[in-house]
Amino acid sequence: MGVLISDPMKLKGRKDSRRRRGVAAELHHGLPVVLALLLLSGAACSKKTETPKPEARPVNIVFILLDAVRADHLTPYGYARRDTTPFLKSLAEKSVVFDRAYATSTWTPSSMASIFTSLNVNQHGVFTGYVATKSALERGEIIALNRIPSTVETLPEVMKRLGYRTFGVADNLNICEQMGFSRGFDHFSPHNSAGSDVINEQILEWRDAIRSGGRYFLYIHYMDAHLPYRPRAPWYDEKVKPAEVRREAYDSNLSLLDKRIRKVFEMLDFSQDTMVVVTADHGEEFQDHGGVGHKNQLYNELLRVPMIVYFPQRLPPRRVAETVSTLDLLPTFRELAGDRLSRLDRGVSFFKTLAGSPTQEPRTLFPMRWSETEEKTAKKGVVRGKWKYIVTLPQEKEELYDTEEDPRERANLAKKNPSMVAEMRMRLEDFEKNTRVFPREFARPARVSPEQAEQLRALGYLK
Numbered sequence: 001m002g003v004l005i006s007d008p009m010k011l012k013g014r015k016d017s018r019r020r021r022g023v024a025a026e027l028h029h030g031l032p033v034v035l036a037l038l039l040l041s042g043a044a045c046s047k048k049t050e051t052p053k054p055e056a057r058p059v060n061i062v063f064i065l066l067d068a069v070r071a072d073h074l075t076p077y078g079y080a081r082r083d084t085t086p087f088l089k090s091l092a093e094k095s096v097v098f099d100r101a102y103a104t105s106t107w108t109p110s111s112m113a114s115i116f117t118s119l120n121v122n123q124h125g126v127f128t129g130y131v132a133t134k135s136a137l138e139r140g141e142i143i144a145l146n147r148i149p150s151t152v153e154t155l156p157e158v159m160k161r162l163g164y165r166t167f168g169v170a171d172n173l174n175i176c177e178q179m180g181f182s183r184g185f186d187h188f189s190p191h192n193s194a195g196s197d198v199i200n201e202q203i204l205e206w207r208d209a210i211r212s213g214g215r216y217f218l219y220i221h222y223m224d225a226h227l228p229y230r231p232r233a234p235w236y237d238e239k240v241k242p243a244e245v246r247r248e249a250y251d252s253n254l255s256l257l258d259k260r261i262r263k264v265f266e267m268l269d270f271s272q273d274t275m276v277v278v279t280a281d282h283g284e285e286f287q288d289h290g291g292v293g294h295k296n297q298l299y300n301e302l303l304r305v306p307m308i309v310y311f312p313q314r315l316p317p318r319r320v321a322e323t324v325s326t327l328d329l330l331p332t333f334r335e336l337a338g339d340r341l342s343r344l345d346r347g348v349s350f351f352k353t354l355a356g357s358p359t360q361e362p363r364t365l366f367p368m369r370w371s372e373t374e375e376k377t378a379k380k381g382v383v384r385g386k387w388k389y390i391v392t393l394p395q396e397k398e399e400l401y402d403t404e405e406d407p408r409e410r411a412n413l414a415k416k417n418p419s420m421v422a423e424m425r426m427r428l429e430d431f432e433k434n435t436r437v438f439p440r441e442f443a444r445p446a447r448v449s450p451e452q453a454e455q456l457r458a459l460g461y462l463k
Helices: 020-022 087-093 107-118 134-138 155-161 196-210 242-268 325-335 418-434 450-458
Strands: 004-009 028-030 060-068 095-102 140-145 163-172 187-190 216-222 272-282 309-310 319-326 368-370 378-384 388-394 397-402 439-447
Touching: 004 439, 060 242, 060 325, 087 309, 107 325, 107 368, 140 325, 155 163, 155 187, 155 216, 155 325, 163 196, 187 196, 196 216, 196 242, 216 242, 272 325, 319 325, 378 418, 397 418
Parallel strands: 060 216, 060 272, 095 319, 163 187, 163 216
Antiparallel strands: 004 028, 095 309, 140 439, 272 309, 368 378, 378 388, 388 397
């Protein structure tokens, strides 16, 4: 048995096609598994207001990440089926709420690496994907762990450099030391889908240290809404038709998360000098485009995420229609903390936007997703205004959607609007040509036991 990884391979398109130069991309064979396998083995638009300025006095930052939570299943984002998140609704009424927030990818390792570095997926190289055959798993095959490039300063490292005391607790096994996510944390507690009760217990244990004085950065990563959607009250009913069981369980877990977030507010009693951000790494699909979970797609049920910024002492509550990205979090935190902006950051600080000063230029975003299964496909997107472009490689299948007229992305307009396709294709080409790409890095290989493999399958990480 050997290490299941090989060198990157460039896709080859039609030689006579300009498209090949613009959108052909490197696909990577092998298994850069974004697993904390060592964890499993015990290691693991309202009226404008005056634009605010970063304050001299300390500002604490609390960053709450909801894994696999799509915006349109939350009460403050208009979910009409049921009241899944009443606390978040009350929070949103006191917050700045972004209605067009996009993740960079639809897979936790890729998306979180982008949040931690403000780099696009193709830049940091933490790609989706690890898959192994059943026989290899039964043999305890060795799998390599992809990680954030060591030469890139991460979010907690930035906060620590700026004098913050840094705390991080994560319930997703990808968010681990081996993948580079623990760098910069004074206190880091990784877990493997242990549940929000365990996460909150850790926060309670840290409460005195968090509140002991001096500014702090706290990262909380909840996993309850992720597969396998544990059955729980109030809406789960095993008697409903199978297609609805998942949705009922998912919504019930959102309700649980809502209660746990409320508990964090009660435990820490956030002061007027604390900003709280609630967002997600990606969404979740329930047959929107024929699938379940968060597979290799770039549709809005997977890319559109909540973005709620609570800082009532300084930010008047409002809804923001501008397009923002989770890439923007690190630059925003930098500005809030008084740090210099980095030339490496691909995100843009939305600090001014928070108080009602909209940006003048429309954003162009480049979400991406790799699949390293036997299909070995890549999906790359361009989001600009109402338009969404997706290309699937190596097939070179192109899609174009008007997300204002067709928010569910049902009507592919690629053939009807070739000029817009050409424009978006060119934007992608220019982006890839002019963007710095860091060499991919890997941690030491880890061995997967059959028992670990079953845990990973339950989370949808292995086939």
